[in-house]
Amino acid sequence: MNRRQRPGPVVIACVAMAFVAGCGKDPASPPSIAPSSSTARVVSLIPSATSILLDLGAGSDLAGATRYCRLPAALADLPRVGGILDVSAEAVVALRPTLVIGSPAVLKGRLADLCSAAGARLLPLDFENLDDVRRGIADIGAAVGRQNEASRLLARFDEDLKGLRQPGNPVRVLFVVGTKPLVVASDLSFQGELLEAMGLQNVVVSSRGGFPTWSLEQVIRAAPDVIIDGIAGGEPSADLLSDAGVNASVVRMPDDAILLPSPGALGAAARLGDAVRAALRGGAGK
DSSP states (O other), rough: OSSSOOOOOOOOTTTHHHHHOOOOOOOOOOOOOOOOOOOOEEEOOOOHHHHHHHHTTTTGGGEOOTTOOOOOOTTTOOOOOOOOOOOOOOHHHHHHHHHHEEEEOOOOOOOHHHHTTTTOOOEEOSSSSSHHHHHHHHHHHTTTTHHHHHHHHHHHHHHHTTTOOOSOOOOOOEEEEEEEEEEEETTTTTHHHHHHHHHHHEEESSSSSSSOOOHHHHHHHOSSSSSEOOOOSOOOOOOHHHHHHHSSEEEEOOOOOGGGGGTTHHHHHHHHHHHHHHHHTTOOOO
């Protein structure tokens, strides 16, 4: 795998998308971007792209999404076309899309052939880091004819990112996204970049991938001050590390939006930063 190790279904959106984005990239295939018409029908195969479309005010353009895409109540009945790795090409084409947004690893083969034959434009995007989010905002805004909204969203994104940093000595943190096996967010991950922007020191430095698998011994040697429990569901909590002898506070992420590379992750990161520092003051954590 390229840049990412697949830890299994520990994080529905974040880790799964990181795995997809790191495989099968085709840098020779640039996005096909043109302003949409008022009758745009967009099928989004990436939760991050769906979030950006909503932030741009283009929710009415959505014709379909994955089962992992978060939608407001007004779009609760929007057709779902599969998950991250099991998209149904037939379901996508049946929605008569004018634009299909997906990762390069998904927008290929039979799906790409059927969409192109049906006249749908393809917009391949990766969402692995902060720059990918910026690029996604700009490219999606251009593709749906909302360039002005995209410019404003980009400006707000960068302003919110600057606002994440808090004064004080760096806190050593370990961000756990899975416990079966133990999977952690490295400095190469989107979450790792957010930790840096928050002024926190990520103890996981990797040259191999954004989500490496660690051992208990590695955690003990890294000696984090705080363990962030980023478990999205279905696995034991990161408490098992402190139960096993790791001397660190365990902080639950207040908002799992931080797991999804999108503008909404910044608000979640700000709340997480507050929770981490509250734990060190003895107001929370283990």
